[in-house]
Amino acid sequence: MSKVPRNFKLLEELEKGEKGLGAESCSYGLRDADDITMTHWNGTILGPPNSNHENRIYSLTLTCDENYPEKPPIVKFHSKINLPCVDSKKGIVDPSKFAILGNWKRSYNMEIILLELRKEMANGINRKLPQPAEGTTF
Amino acid sequence: MADQTNEEITITIKSSGDKKYSLTVLPSLTIAELKEKISHEADVPTDRQRLIYSGRVLKDADTVASYKIQSGHTIHLVKSAGTGSGSGAGSGAGTSSSLSGTNTGSRTAGAQSSGNTDSSTSAPSNIAAGTGAFNPLAGLTGARYAGYNVPMPSASMFGADGGMDSLPDENQLSEMLESPGMQAAMQQMLSDPQMLDFLIQQSPQLRSMGPMAREMLQSDYMRQMLTNPQMMRQMMQMNRTLGGLGGGLGGSGGSTTPFPAPGPTGANANTDSNSNESREGSANNTNSPLAGQASSASASSAAAAANPFAALFPNGTPSAQANPFASLLAGGNFGAGGAGSGAGSVDGYALRKWSWRGRLSSC
Numbered sequence: 001m002s003k004v005p006r007n008f009k010l011l012e013e014l015e016k017g018e019k020g021l022g023a024e025s026c027s028y029g030l031r032d033a034d035d036i037t038m039t040h041w042n043g044t045i046l047g048p049p050n051s052n053h054e055n056r057i058y059s060l061t062l063t064c065d066e067n068y069p070e071k072p073p074i075v076k077f078h079s080k081i082n083l084p085c086v087d088s089k090k091g092i093v094d095p096s097k098f099a100i101l102g103n104w105k106r107s108y109n110m111e112i113i114l115l116e117l118r119k120e121m122a123n124g125i126n127r128k129l130p131q132p133a134e135g136t137t138f
Numbered sequence: 139m140a141d142q143t144n145e146e147i148t149i150t151i152k153s154s155g156d157k158k159y160s161l162t163v164l165p166s167l168t169i170a171e172l173k174e175k176i177s178h179e180a181d182v183p184t185d186r187q188r189l190i191y192s193g194r195v196l197k198d199a200d201t202v203a204s205y206k207i208q209s210g211h212t213i214h215l216v217k218s219a220g221t222g223s224g225s226g227a228g229s230g231a232g233t234s235s236s237l238s239g240t241n242t243g244s245r246t247a248g249a250q251s252s253g254n255t256d257s258s259t260s261a262p263s264n265i266a267a268g269t270g271a272f273n274p275l276a277g278l279t280g281a282r283y284a285g286y287n288v289p290m291p292s293a294s295m296f297g298a299d300g301g302m303d304s305l306p307d308e309n310q311l312s313e314m315l316e317s318p319g320m321q322a323a324m325q326q327m328l329s330d331p332q333m334l335d336f337l338i339q340q341s342p343q344l345r346s347m348g349p350m351a352r353e354m355l356q357s358d359y360m361r362q363m364l365t366n367p368q369m370m371r372q373m374m375q376m377n378r379t380l381g382g383l384g385g386g387l388g389g390s391g392g393s394t395t396p397f398p399a400p401g402p403t404g405a406n407a408n409t410d411s412n413s414n415e416s417r418e419g420s421a422n423n424t425n426s427p428l429a430g431q432a433s434s435a436s437a438s439s440a441a442a443a444a445n446p447f448a449a450l451f452p453n454g455t456p457s458a459q460a461n462p463f464a465s466l467l468a469g470g471n472f473g474a475g476g477a478g479s480g481a482g483s484v485d486g487y488a489l490r491k492w493s494w495r496g497r498l499s500s501c
Contacts, residue, residue: 017192017193018191018192018208018211018212019150019210019211019212020150020152020211020212020213020214021212024152024154024214027190027191027192027193027194027214028192028193029191029192029193029194030192031193033206041193042192042193042194043193044190044193044194044195046190046216055218057188057190057195057216059193059194059195060193
């Protein structure tokens with residue numbers, strides 16, 4: 001199977017994000033619409049219901065360097081969150097604790113990352129973890 | 139593109155439950171003004187709107203153009219719980235629903251037109267419960283029933299693009315309940331003797347009640363309670379108030395929250411084969427043979443546990459301006475149901491029995 005080149009893939013993701021074609025629980029787009037390298041992205045995750053994350057909106061950044069999608073983007077939470085796979089100081093998602101990044105496949109995309117993070121929030125213990133006040137940032 | 143601020147663009151506002159609104163706006167519009175426009179379309183007050191575009195939460199003071207939103211693009215509308223999203227779901231949800239509790243209390247239940255939010259909108263098309271419920275017996279042995287409608291705390295509920303992306307919130311749920319299909323299905327189920335037998339058979343609580351269980355499930359009161367969206371909404375709101383740390387709607391039965399969600403318990407009990415679990419969950423909490431199917435009973439008993447005196451009031455809020463006795467007298471409405479069985483769990487079985495008889499005869 002032929003590989004989708006980086007820019008095509010990112011353009012596709014950009015369109016999907018802007019037009020809201022994906023899941024409604026998360027959103028993503030270029031931080032700066034004029035960034036022709038399509039490196040810096042913003043993302044939001046709507047906290048899953050029935051958890052301490054309910055009704056919260058988490059902002060994060062995703063950095064897709066030139067190795068994307070061979071390598072996963074660097075994912076960093078902007079909103080403070082208490083989650084085992086997220087570095088408690090810097091907000092960076094640790095690939096060794098988050099399978100989607102750790103076992104990255106080039107067929108994955110940013111939406112999958114966001115949705116998987118949301119699942120992570122809804123998981124057994126994680127959903128009841130005490131969370132920092134909403135609005136605080138890393 | 140920044141110089142096109144005087145050309146109107148058409149954007150899509152996407153809300154929960156697959157609802158979409160199309161708006162034509164000037165890019166020079168501020169987000170605050172945009173929210174104002176949306177509030178007319180979507181019936182969500184501006185202070186409860188949170189708009190997300192391309193991974194960003196839009197700020198009121200900025201303009202549409204500043205986010206480079208273009209024609210054909212989509213903005214996500216997220217309703218906040220009316221709490222201004224305070225810290226933790228618990229405290230926030232608690233305050234807001236106790237307000238609505240007072241509100242409903244002053245109207246002494248029954249035929250409230252629930253004043254808040256979008257009770258008039260249609261059911262989300264992606265909730266399959268309606269269609270599934272049309273043939274309840276077919277699903278009794280099928281695992282597919284477990285897929286929706288039963289709030290299972292499993293992570294797979296949140297699958298990417300999967301039919302039900304997240305658990306329905308109370309608005310969605312009441313929307314679902316308001317759909318004519320759902321109501322018809324409920325009615326049909328409750329009048330299906332086979333289905334009733336099955337329900338009774340499945341629940342030790344109901345079984346131990348003997349023929350009375352049947353009578354009760356078939357009563358108009360029960361039917362009304364389960365098919366009246368306003369009532370369900372009230373119960374859900376009450377659950378939020380009582381459930382402490384938010385998310386009352388979730389989880390299976392009483393396992394995740396101190397008290398089971400009365401709304402979903404009632405609904406599930408009549409739509410899926412898994413009803414057994416949630417039903418027992420609520421029954422265990424109350425020790426009442428009636429609690430299993432009487433959602434109102436479990437709700438009020440929950441209030442009793444939290445505050446024994448609160449249970450004496452129909453909505454669990456002593457500050458409610460309604461005369462609690464008025465609703466006790468008004469048979470056949472939810473207020474009476476709640477107050478009756480709530481008091482029962484405090485004062486003993488006799489009163490409980492009395493209140494049930496009262497209600498049955500008033501039907």
